[in-house]
Amino acid sequence: xxxxxxxxxxxxxxxxxxxxxxxxxxxxxxxxxxxxxxxxxxxxxxxxxxxxxxxxxxxxxxxxxxxxxxxxxxxxxxxxxxxxxxxxxxxxxxxxxxxxxxxxxxxxxxxxxxxxxxxxxxxxxxxxxxxxxxxxxxxxxxxxxxxxxxxxxxxxxxxxxxxxxxxxxxxxxxxxxxxxxxxxxxxxxxxxxxxxxxxxxxxxxxxxxxxxxxxxxxxxxxxxxxxxxxxxxxxxxxxxxxxxxxxxxxxxxxxxxxxxxxxx
Numbered sequence: 001x002x003x004x005x006x007x008x009x010x011x012x013x014x015x016x017x018x019x020x021x022x023x024x025x026x027x028x029x030x031x032x033x034x035x036x037x038x039x040x041x042x043x044x045x046x047x048x049x050x051x052x053x054x055x056x057x058x059x060x061x062x063x064x065x066x067x068x069x070x071x072x073x074x075x076x077x078x079x080x081x082x083x084x085x086x087x088x089x090x091x092x093x094x095x096x097x098x099x100x101x102x103x104x105x106x107x108x109x110x111x112x113x114x115x116x117x118x119x120x121x122x123x124x125x126x127x128x129x130x131x132x133x134x135x136x137x138x139x140x141x142x143x144x145x146x147x148x149x150x151x152x153x154x155x156x157x158x159x160x161x162x163x164x165x166x167x168x169x170x171x172x173x174x175x176x177x178x179x180x181x182x183x184x185x186x187x188x189x190x191x192x193x194x195x196x197x198x199x200x201x202x203x204x205x206x207x208x209x210x211x212x213x214x215x216x217x218x219x220x221x222x223x224x225x226x227x228x229x230x231x232x233x234x235x236x237x238x239x240x241x242x243x244x245x246x247x248x249x250x251x252x253x254x255x256x257x258x259x260x261x262x263x264x
Contacts, residue, residue, distance in 0.1 A: 018074055018135045019144065020251075022199065025243055027206070029080065032240040034155065034210030036233055037087025039218050043229035045092070054092050061085040065145060069138060076248035083148070084240075090152025091211075098157065105161040112154035119146050120200070130196045147200075155207020163212060169223050170216035177209035 020026055044053040064082040071078050097108045123143035124130050135144050162173040184201040187193035193201075216224045218232040227235075 017133055018068070018071070018079070018141050019132050020074055020076065020079060020247060022132065025247060027202075029240055029243040029247070030083070030203070030206045031210040032236050032243070033080065033084050033087050034152070034207045035214035036210075036236040036240060037084060037152070038091050038156070038211035039214045039229040039236070040233045041088045041091035041095070042218070043233055044088075045095070046229070054089075054096070057085070057089045057092055061089045068145075069141060074251065076244055076251050080240075080244045080247075082145070086145070086149050086152055087207075090149055090207075091156050094153045094156035094160070097153075098160065105157055105165045108157045109154065109161050112150060112157060116147065116150045116154055116204075119143065119150055123147065130200065132199065148203075151200075151204045152207050155204055156211060158204075159208030159211045159215075162208070163215070163223075170212050170219060171224075174209060174212035174216060177205050177212060181205040181209055 041053075041057070044057070047053075061082075064078075064085045067078050068082045094108070094112075097103050097111075098105060103111065120130060123140075127134070127140055127143065132144065135141050159173060159177070162168045162176060163170050168176065181202050184193060184198040184205075188195060188198035214232050214236060217227050217235075218224060218229045220226050
């Protein structure tokens with residue numbers, strides 16, 4: 001018997017996944033959300049007490065995930081709000097590991113990579129799939145969001161590693177990750193890399209790519225344009241919200257009953 005609290009069902013499409021379709025707009029919004037999370041996290045920590053910023057971020061993340069888990073299916077605004085809060089809090093977690101705990105960036109990059117591999121292995125052993133198109137139960141959704149959170153933390157420290165420890169700077173780091181994100185797509189299309197492996201490989205890279213770009217825009221003139229974290233956050237948020245609104249409208253159109261169909 002199907003648990004209705006766990007799986008939402010469409011009369012024509014079967015179980016509803018809890019995540020959006022993977023389209024070009026998905027990747028654009030994902031990269032914008034990563035950049036916004038980076039600069040907004042820095043803005044909050046430098047504007048209010050760090051303890052208050054982290055505590056408030058964790059509370060908002062918890063609330064957004066609670067709403068996401070309660071949703072019967074994919075809801076654009078609910079889903080992307082959770083992604084944004086994961087981006088903000090993931091940045092804070094990575095910064096705490098680096099600046100508070102004092103784990104060097106190379107070690108924390110390895111640490112988060114091992115944690116990510118462990119979550120993916122546990123997920124696959126439990127569910128026999130890592131496909132985002134299979135997120136139709138709460139257990140799979142829990143694995144999904146644990147993976148997403150870890151990819152944000154990993155991407156944050158990896159971006160800081162290239163920019164600071166390896167002394168590449170933000171703009172060259174952005175160029176490096178722009179090339180890196182194309183590798184899974186090329187490998188999938190021409191060399192037989194599986195769709196699931198290609199997706200998660202690219203997903204990890206979206207974080208340091210977006211964060212490197214917004215860090216370059218916001219940082220001082222020594223390594224950026226010096227526009228400030230507040231203004232850059234606003235400039236990135238506006239197109240991100242526009243993209244989410246487009247996805248929300250598309251979702252409403254997709255699930256709207258065709259005109260002339262009688263209720264049964």
